[in-house]
Amino acid sequence: MFSDYTSAELLSIFAMQGFAGLILFSVFVLMALGLAIIFGQMGVINMAHGEFMILGAYVTYLISNLFATYLPSLFGIYFFIAMIISFVAAGALGALVEWSFIRFLYQRPLDTLLATWGLSLILQQVYRSVFGAREVGVTLPDWLMGSIPLTETIELPINGMFVMGLTLTIAVAVYLLMYKSRWGCQVRAVVQNRPMAAAVGINTARIDRITFALGCGIAGVAGSAFTMIGSTGPTAGQLYIVDTFLVVVFGGAASLLGTIASAFTISQAQSTMEFFLSGSMAKVLTLLTVVIILMIRPQGLFAMKVRK
């Protein structure tokens, strides 16, 4: 399959597909970070995570429309405001969900899976009723349009670079929060040993709620970023949820580094293969490889060694 291309062409193909893979990687990382934090700490499988992401996307869509109608002069910076509001909205909804039913189900992880699936169905129908079944897209501000030509055959789209920068910023922020702040220290204590953390005076219930809200908030930002590279429909979240779960499990739950590494591997593999095979076969091969590796190494790439 390589023989049809010259080596220069192949290089460009790999570069371009690699870049497309990096954009996919960014979305995966943003989704998976939130999921990994929640799963790692509480053992909760949040099947509605994709819908939290879509909430962010719809919020961004609304804000961009508001700016276009009322504040056209400030349209260039709407995205930053939309991102913050998406974060707050998704985080608030996350806190509400945690308070209203997730907290009763911590002892039954398989049941949280079903309950959050129910939540995702409800949210999907809400989106469908409010925004309609058709996909919506946002208008990008001028400075995000276009691309930077690197060589004759390689061009880098600006919006993709922006999303990557955003992902990097958020990943660094999460890292600082988890490993440098007092709150992060408490979270890690709860992850490692919940009863002991409670015994030394950490309010684990409160930590749980904030963590859940934070995870959902990051999903909201992911949705915000998602609008820049694709359009949003009510069921778009479901398309990503299985991939994201695999990313989290493949990386090793509760390991942020592992999550990022596995997101990188999966997205790169998928987007490079996509060029040579059909899209569906690329996905099948990627997922299959991940599943087989998980069967051989069930604890994931980077397992945290914890004494329970």
Next chain:
Amino acid sequence: MSLNTRSLKTSMHSIKTVFPKGDLFYLAVLALFLGVLLPMTLDIFRLNMVGKYLTYAFVAVGLVLCWGYGGILSLGQGVFFGLGGYCMAMFLKLESSDPESTKIQSTPGIPDFMDWNQITELPWFWEPFYSLPFTIIAIIAVPTIFAYIIAVAMFKRRVGGVYFAIITQAIASILTILIIGQQGYTGGVNGITDLRTLLGWDIRTDSAKYVLYYVNFVCLMACLLIAQFVRKSKLGRLLVAMRGREDRVRFSGYDVSSFKIFVFCLGAAFSAIGGAMFTLQVGFMSPSFVGIVPSIEMVIFCAVGGRLSIFGAVYGALLVNWAKTTFSESFPELWLFAMGALFIGVVMAFPSGLAGIYKSHVEPFILRSWQKLKQAKPQPPEPPTSVPEKAPPPKTTPQNAAQPHPIVLTGSISPVGK
């Protein structure tokens, strides 16, 4: 002579062990409901729909064993349902695409969707499906072997809980993408449609639908009997024990993973029978019964019916599907809300489903009214703890009757090895 009575005694005893107290009664009620009441009251269109719902009951019964008893939540039962259904559909499709009726195609004698996808030769894995015996074996064997591979890979490495759930879900996703992507070999997103005859017997007529309904009914009853046997056997108790404390069972010297593998394969085989019956009754098979969404819906059938009750699972499958049809006919918008609320509500408020509600509310009520009825009658009084729905007790020696039949539903283990 003495040997004969002893074997009779043991068989009586084993019947009582497999069907303690009311279970035989519930089985009879279910059989009467499905086998007599519904066919008498519903027209053939509705009955065919009930038959379709009942094919999901196979999956739900399998899930009761896997999830309710074994604590293995599989979100990929649609895979086995689909594999069984596709095996059946491949046979029927080959029969309906004989060279005579497909002579307008550029390659006569192959299924129409292959012709549309410029495939000129029947793929090798379709060839054996010309034979009905092979097909019937394949319906059970293919999904079971597939389940066995997954289960061995996972359970031998002690993967369980949510990891297992996610991986089965991923497998469901992979299979769906594969089926849709390989349109020429599988019929793609439309699935395998336009199935007409089974060995020359038209499956679309009303009489055929009645026959198929009863075939389905008999298969379901057989699966229920197997499930009941597993539930009441030592295996069932071990499953419950494993669900409670897996390490303790392992430390007691049991090979935990083989029991899990067995029950997962059994669930897969049940699902596959359901899938094949689905294809026969509905007349097509498509990837929309394989993927993530249908697979997780199958779990809710089981959860609504009661994850610990094989009979409850059948009612759950009927009820949820009936509600789905009714709602989506009249209020399509509300259906997803109702379904979502059902997921949350069942998990939050009724973790043991309809069967649990029946056990905690309806059964005591029936018991009480039965007691009153008995007291009113001038009959020799029975001890108040007896359960009236007991099947007519077989004549047993006192020694036999004194043997207890514990029903262990909680995590605790009563002495298992006798």
